[in-house]
């Protein structure tokens with residue numbers, strides 16, 4: 308069907324909005340603008356943040372977001388929560404009543420479930436299904452925030468790439484500041500009601516294993532810890548709660564002792580996971 312008149316398609320090399328060179332990582336098929344200050348990216352994130360599966364703020368569509376942003380009233384989504392009626396009255400299209408309604412709609416959504424909140428962060432690979440899985444697994448933002456990469460990778464249904472995205476999100480300075488700003492402006496994550504009973508008894512505890520265990524392979528021991536919600540780390544640090552010491556423990560044992568980490572014999576450990 309070709310006529311010979313077709314023109315080759317050239318993918319742009321730079322972002323059409325901010326002009327920064329586009330980038331693509333090896334696993335990805337999509338070229339993206341890597342500039343987090345890019346206007347286009349920021350707008351997109353705004354739309355995403357207020358969308359139905361995220362903060363679900365009614366009456367706050369792209370047009371109004373653009374207007375607020377162009378008017379210099381909001382520079383990131385956290386600014387939405389500190390908007391006042393008087394700010395809006397200075398804008399075109401806003402009258403007493405519509406300004407009132409929008410402020411109310413925003414303020415009504417300050418309390419948010421953990422899963423929606425996680426989704427709203429816009430972490431690569433974390434759709435609403437994954438956000439829900441993470442919320443029921445971690446139960447609080449702090450737990451998710453402090454999770455080791457290794458633990459995240461081992462969470463069912465979370466691929467290594469997504470695990471890495473989550474881990475590095477919480478280590479990004481700008482992201483941490485954004486989270487702080489959200490809370491400062493009154494955003495509150497609801498406490499899950501069904502919190503007790505579902506959590507393993509080792510939840511939030513970090514274990515390091517060293518030496519040879521007599522009664523079970525190390526991988527099995529790790530699996531048991533994870534099944535009960537515990538976390539495993541390869542090296543001893545201030546964050547370690549327990550060191551399980553089998554036969555011939557090495558330098559990890561000395562370090563744990565030095566740091567005052569609780570030392571468990573194999574017997575202690577077996578009693579704990581029973």
Ligand SMILES: [Zn+2]
Nearest residue numbers: 322325340345
């Ligand atoms: Zn850009």
